[in-house]
Amino acid sequence: MLFYAVRRLLYAIPIGIGVTFIVFSLVHIAPGDPISALLPNEATQEMVEQARREYGLDQPLLVQYATWLGHAARGDLGTSIGSGRPVASEVAGAVGNTVILAISAGLVACILGFLLGIVAGLWRDRPVDHIVSLITISGVSIPHYWLAILLVIVFSVDLNWLPPLGIGPDSSGGWRPDWPHLSHLILPTIATAAIPMAVIARTLRASVVDVLDQDFVTTLRAKGLLPRRVLWHVIRNALPTALAVMGLQLGNMLGGSVLVETVFAWPGTGFLLASAIFQRDLPLLQGTMLVLSMFFVLLNLIVDLVQSWTDPRIRRA
Amino acid sequence: MSDRMAAPILDIASLSVAYRGAAGWTPVVRGIDVRLEAGRTLVLLGESGSGKSVTLRSIVGLLRDEGARVEGEVRVGARNVTTMSDPELRQLRGGRVGFIFQEPMTALDPVFRIGDQIAETIVRHRGTTWKCAMGMAKELFELVQIPSAARRLSAYPNELSGGLRQRAMIAMAMSCEPELLLADEPTTALDATVQIQVLLLLREIQKERGTSMVFVTHDLGVAAEIADDVAVMYAGQIVEHGSADQVLLTPRHPYTQALTRCVVRGSYRDAALGELGGAPPDLGRLPAGCSFAPRCVRRADECLLAAPEPCEVAPSHIVACLRAADMAATPTGEFQES
Ligand SMILES: Nc1ncnc2c1ncn2[C@@H]1O[C@H](COP(=O)(O)OP(=O)(O)OP(=O)(O)O)[C@@H](O)[C@H]1O
Ligand SMILES: [Mg+2]
Numbered sequence: 001m002l003f004y005a006v007r008r009l010l011y012a013i014p015i016g017i018g019v020t021f022i023v024f025s026l027v028h029i030a031p032g033d034p035i036s037a038l039l040p041n042e043a044t045q046e047m048v049e050q051a052r053r054e055y056g057l058d059q060p061l062l063v064q065y066a067t068w069l070g071h072a073a074r075g076d077l078g079t080s081i082g083s084g085r086p087v088a089s090e091v092a093g094a095v096g097n098t099v100i101l102a103i104s105a106g107l108v109a110c111i112l113g114f115l116l117g118i119v120a121g122l123w124r125d126r127p128v129d130h131i132v133s134l135i136t137i138s139g140v141s142i143p144h145y146w147l148a149i150l151l152v153i154v155f156s157v158d159l160n161w162l163p164p165l166g167i168g169p170d171s172s173g174g175w176r177p178d179w180p181h182l183s184h185l186i187l188p189t190i191a192t193a194a195i196p197m198a199v200i201a202r203t204l205r206a207s208v209v210d211v212l213d214q215d216f217v218t219t220l221r222a223k224g225l226l227p228r229r230v231l232w233h234v235i236r237n238a239l240p241t242a243l244a245v246m247g248l249q250l251g252n253m254l255g256g257s258v259l260v261e262t263v264f265a266w267p268g269t270g271f272l273l274a275s276a277i278f279q280r281d282l283p284l285l286q287g288t289m290l291v292l293s294m295f296f297v298l299l300n301l302i303v304d305l306v307q308s309w310t311d312p313r314i315r316r317a
Numbered sequence: 318m319s320d321r322m323a324a325p326i327l328d329i330a331s332l333s334v335a336y337r338g339a340a341g342w343t344p345v346v347r348g349i350d351v352r353l354e355a356g357r358t359l360v361l362l363g364e365s366g367s368g369k370s371v372t373l374r375s376i377v378g379l380l381r382d383e384g385a386r387v388e389g390e391v392r393v394g395a396r397n398v399t400t401m402s403d404p405e406l407r408q409l410r411g412g413r414v415g416f417i418f419q420e421p422m423t424a425l426d427p428v429f430r431i432g433d434q435i436a437e438t439i440v441r442h443r444g445t446t447w448k449c450a451m452g453m454a455k456e457l458f459e460l461v462q463i464p465s466a467a468r469r470l471s472a473y474p475n476e477l478s479g480g481l482r483q484r485a486m487i488a489m490a491m492s493c494e495p496e497l498l499l500a501d502e503p504t505t506a507l508d509a510t511v512q513i514q515v516l517l518l519l520r521e522i523q524k525e526r527g528t529s530m531v532f533v534t535h536d537l538g539v540a541a542e543i544a545d546d547v548a549v550m551y552a553g554q555i556v557e558h559g560s561a562d563q564v565l566l567t568p569r570h571p572y573t574q575a576l577t578r579c580v581v582r583g584s585y586r587d588a589a590l591g592e593l594g595g596a597p598p599d600l601g602r603l604p605a606g607c608s609f610a611p612r613c614v615r616r617a618d619e620c621l622l623a624a625p626e627p628c629e630v631a632p633s634h635i636v637a638c639l640r641a642a643d644m645a646a647t648p649t650g651e652f653q654e655s
Pocket of ligand 1: 363
């Protein structure tokens with residue numbers, strides 16, 4: 001186990017470096033000149049050149065990358081072109097808000113997806129399975145932003161039950177789990193959780209059906225075990241698959257949050273990323289993507305370790 | 318059967334099992350009667366698909382969960398399994414009746430330690446603490462001669478060899494001191510040498526504890542080794558039933574005769590029933606008369622018309638063949654290629 005963990009940790013290093021390089025180069029390959037967004041339209045060629053030098057954009061790509069990585073390693077992600085504030089502090093503020101939404105949506109997606117998947121698998125081809133299937137198929141086929149807009153129209157505009165925008169009152173005082181803040185959290189949570197919940201439920205259903213078809217389940221019955229003990233065996237066998245898909249879905253959720261945060265004006269990393277893109281704020285874009293992708297790498301690492309811990313066939317390999 | 322026998326530990330009366338197929342119900346077991354006295358070993362012998370495993374599973378009511386249609390009656394001791402409630406069945410399974418499966422790799426849960434899988438059975442039926450159950454599991458491991466028992470208890474199934482896994486399976490089945498042991502081809506998946514060791518171990522434990530056993534196999538050598546009684550199954554019916562000597566040494570049904578003759582010609586232990594000529598009938602489209610008639614060298618015209626009733630050719634030696642009377646002691650024929 002320890003050996004596996006160390007090996008897996010070492011794997012994460014080249015993956016992390018590769019990811020930073022891809023993040024860096026993607027931003028540079030993408031069309032659109034950051035400088036032209038920064039300077040007024042009538043700026044002279046000289047002003048443009050000077051700005052490029054100031055931001056280091058005249059250097060070769062690899063040099064720019066090395067410089068940027070070196071700074072990033074020391075926590076310096078540069079200065080936002082748009083706001084003029086350090087990217088690191090902008091991102092740090094946004095990360096907190098995204099984490100709140102991610103935890104909330106992650107819990108809803110995992111718990112609900114887990115329960116629905118188990119129930120559908122245990123009662124395969126019964127009415128309850130068909131109902132779950134209807135829910136999950138809708139879940140995976142409705143786009144995030146469409147669901148987000150629909151929720152706003154129904155629950156904010158028509159019914160006027162829940163607020164449509166923002167994170168709640170007085171964002172400077174910090175987030176607290178009180179009703180004014182929680183009410184703002186509900187709609188973004190639903191919109192973010194829908195797809196991962198559906199995917200988790202579908203995968204888990206397939207996994208439970210698969211486990212139930214295995215011979216050892218007959219042995220468990222032939223031992224006279226109580227149904228709840230048999231269920232525990234089934235869940236333990238489905239768990240590695242469940243954890244893997246949960247990890248992946250939580251990762252994908254970060255992608256989905258860009259759209260959802262934009263629709264709900266939720267001041268998280270997704271929202272930040274979207275504004276960085278629209279303002280062609282290169283350092284901010286890079287910094288945000290870096291943090292997001294590092295989070296993704298970390299998530300995968302955790303999932304792998306937890307999975308190997310729950311599956312003895314990997315653990316002892 | 319004669320009534321001088323003691324109360325049977327197992328009594329199966331006109332048991333029929335059918336599964337829903339593409340075209341209606343397919344009969345898989347067709348009206349079988351089995352009686353087993355306490356302390357004895359009955360071997361169910363037959364080709365693949367003859368209904369041996371289904372018969373075995375029906376004894377602990379496992380067919381209920383499979384959507385099978387079951388008719389007839391199964392009694393274990395004084396208890397009627399057919400009319401038991403689910404909780405009663407769960408008491409019976411693992412407690413009074415132990416079950417050993419063919420493939421110990423797939424029959425054990427891969428993500429649970431072996432020791433835990435045995436302990437959970439003990440806790441369930443004997444209501445002991447987990448710790449106490451683990452202690453008993455260790456003793457059981459010593460009983461089935463697994464070396465370094467303590468270490469093996471915390472192993473996962475994939476970390477043990479096939480032979481050790483099957484020993485663990487035997488330990489699990491014996492953990493609550495059942496009065497009846499059901500073994501579905503417990504040695505088929507093992508290497509030849511390991512096969513004999515496990516077989517001898519099983520017989521030793523069973524004799525020592527006085528446990529009754531139903532043992533399914535398609536290997537005549539194994540049957541000869543372990544059987545007190547033998548029942549030969551063909552296409553879901555028992556065609557011959559009697560003591561091991563009666564059935565294996567003086568077989569009266571042409572099917573059994575062909576099987577034993579096959580063994581005489583070939584090597585005893587390796588003779589598998591499937592190597593014989595012809596193929597068993599399609600259970601969905603059975604012939605009108607005797608189901609074995611199409612492959613039978615001793616077939617008479619009337620065999621194609623009516624199915625034979627079982628009749629007692631010698632004390633407790635039962636044969637279902639119209640021509641059973643003519644079959645005695647005549648040299649056995651071979652299968653017709655169909
Ligand atoms: N759960 C099930 N659903 C449908 N048909 C089944 C089921 N279990 C068994 N059968 C059918 O019942 C027949 C007898 O099966 P069974 O497993 O009892 O044979 P067997 O004598 O044990 O053969 P083998 O030596 O291959 O184990 C087969 O034709 C099989 O296809
Ligand atoms: Mg079988």
